[in-house]
Amino acid sequence: MDVRQLKYFIEVYKSGSLSRAAAACYITTPGIRLSLTRLEDELGCKLFKKTGSGLSLSKHGKFLLPYAEQITSMIDECEAHFASVRKQSSGIPVAFSIGTLEEFAGLPLSRFREENPGVRIEIREGSDSECDAAVENGDVEFALTVGPLSGRRMDTTLLYSSLNALLVHESHPLAGRDSVAVRELRDVPMVIQRETTRSSANFRACCKAAGFEPIISTYTDDVLLLFYLPSIGQAAGIASYTLARRMNRAHIRVIPFEDPEMAWNIYLAKARGAQLSPNAARLWSAFAAYSRERGENGGQ
Numbered sequence: 480m481d482v483r484q485l486k487y488f489i490e491v492y493k494s495g496s497l498s499r500a501a502a503a504c505y506i507t508t509p510g511i512r513l514s515l516t517r518l519e520d521e522l523g524c525k526l527f528k529k530t531g532s533g534l535s536l537s538k539h540g541k542f543l544l545p546y547a548e549q550i551t552s553m554i555d556e557c558e559a560h561f562a563s564v565r566k567q568s569s570g571i572p573v574a575f576s577i578g579t580l581e582e583f584a585g586l587p588l589s590r591f592r593e594e595n596p597g598v599r600i601e602i603r604e605g606s607d608s609e610c611d612a613a614v615e616n617g618d619v620e621f622a623l624t625v626g627p628l629s630g631r632r633m634d635t636t637l638l639y640s641s642l643n644a645l646l647v648h649e650s651h652p653l654a655g656r657d658s659v660a661v662r663e664l665r666d667v668p669m670v671i672q673r674e675t676t677r678s679s680a681n682f683r684a685c686c687k688a689a690g691f692e693p694i695i696s697t698y699t700d701d702v703l704l705l706f707y708l709p710s711i712g713q714a715a716g717i718a719s720y721t722l723a724r725r726m727n728r729a730h731i732r733v734i735p736f737e738d739p740e741m742a743w744n745i746y747l748a749k750a751r752g753a754q755l756s757p758n759a760a761r762l763w764s765a766f767a768a769y770s771r772e773r774g775e776n777g778g779q
Contacts, residue, residue: 482554484518485547487511488526492544495533570599571759574610574622577672579745581702582722583639584623587769591762598758606675614748620759621749623766625677632751638770639745643678644723645734646709646716653715654732661738662689670697670705670714678743682717685740706731719743 490500491511501511519526526540536544575584580602588600603610603619610622615632628635645659653659653667664686672679679698686693696714699705705716706728718726723733747766749755755763 480518480521482551484514485551487514488518488540488543489547489551491515491527491534492536492540495535497534570601571756571762572601572603572619573759573762574603574605574613574619574624576607576610576622576624576745577604577676577700578678578702578719578722579623579625580604582719582743583745583769584766587765590769591765595758595761598762600762606673607677608675611748614750617750617753620753620755621747621763624746624748626744626746627677628746628748631748633748634751634753636747636767637744638747638766639743639773641719641721641743642735642739643717643741643743644720644736646706646718646723647732647734648709648712649730649732650712651715651732653734656734658737659734660689661685661736661741662691664693664715665689665691666694668694668696668714670699670708670716671695672705672717673698673700678717681740685738688740717741 487500487504487506490503491497494500494503497512497515498508501508504511515526522539522543524539525537526543527534528537580588592598592600603613605613607625610619610624611628611631611633613619614622614624623638626635626637645653645664647654653663661682669682671682674680683693697704697708702718702722705718706723706726708714709716710728710730712730720733720735723731747763749763
C-alpha cells in the first residue's frame with residue numbers, strides 16, 4: 480500500500496461516493512476505483528460495502544481508517560517540515576512593486592543583511608498586480624506592494640503613506656505653485672509608471688473624475704526616467720513627495736498634490752492565513768519595525 484491509496488481511501492469514506500471522492504482528489508472516477516481495488520487486493524479484503532445512500536466502511540475498513548488517518552497526517556507533517564527547510568536553505572523570495580525599493584525598503588534590507596549574513600533574499604520586482612499574483616499563487620513569501628488592496632486574498636499591513644507630487648521643470652508654468660490639483664494637468668504631457676501599476680491606474684482615474692483624459696507621453700518601469708524627463712522639460716512626472724524631495728534633482732520643482740486620492744501607500748502583503756518561514760518572518764518584522772521607527776502609519 481502507498482500513501483496515495485490511503486488518501487483516496489479516506490476521501491471515499493468521507494464522501495461516501497467514488498465520484499465525489501474522485502472530484503475532491505482531482506482524478507477520474509475509474510482512477511480512484513482502480514486505486515481502491517488494488518488496495519483491497521493487496522490487503523485481501525473489501526474495505527467498503529454498498530448501502531442505499533452510497534458506500535460505507537466494512538469491518539476491515541473500520542479497522543484501517545484510524546491507521547490510514549494517522550499515517551497520512553504524519554506524512555503531511557513531514558512534508559510541511561521539509562518544505563519549510565527548503566524555503567530557509569533556498570533563500571527568501573520577496574516581491575517588490577516598482578518604486579517600493581527606492582522609497583522604503585533600501586535601509587531595512589541593508590540592516591537585515593548585515594544582521595543575517597547567511598540568509599539570501601531573492602528580490603523580484605514588478606508591477607503591483609504581478610506582485611499580488613506572486614503572493615496569492617505562493618511564488619513568493621510576501622511582497623511590498625501598493626494599495627488600495629480591497630478584495631485581494633491577502634493579509635496586509637500598511638508600512639508607509641505619502642501624497643504623490645508633480646515633478647516639473649523649473650521653467651514650467653506650474654513650477655511656482657505650492658500645490659497642484661489633478662484637474663490642472665489637462666494639457667500637460669506626462670511620464671508615469673506603466674499601465675499595469677496602481678499608481679498609473681489611480682492617476683488616470685483621478686483625471687477621468689476631473690473630466691479629461693491625460694496626455695501620457697511615456698509609460699516606464701524606470702523610476703529614474705520619472706525624474707529625467709521632467710529635468711529636461713520633456714514631460715511632467717509623478718512620484719511620492721518624500722522620494723522626490725530625497726532625489727533632489729537639479730532643474731526640477733516638486734509640487735505636492737492637493738487631491739487626497741493621489742496617495743502613495745506601501746503595504747506588506749502575504750497570502751491570507753499563510754505561515755511565513757522563520758527567515759521570512761524575521762524580514763517581515765524588520766520592515767514593520769522600520770515603519771514604526773519612521774513613525775509611519777501602520778496596520779490594516
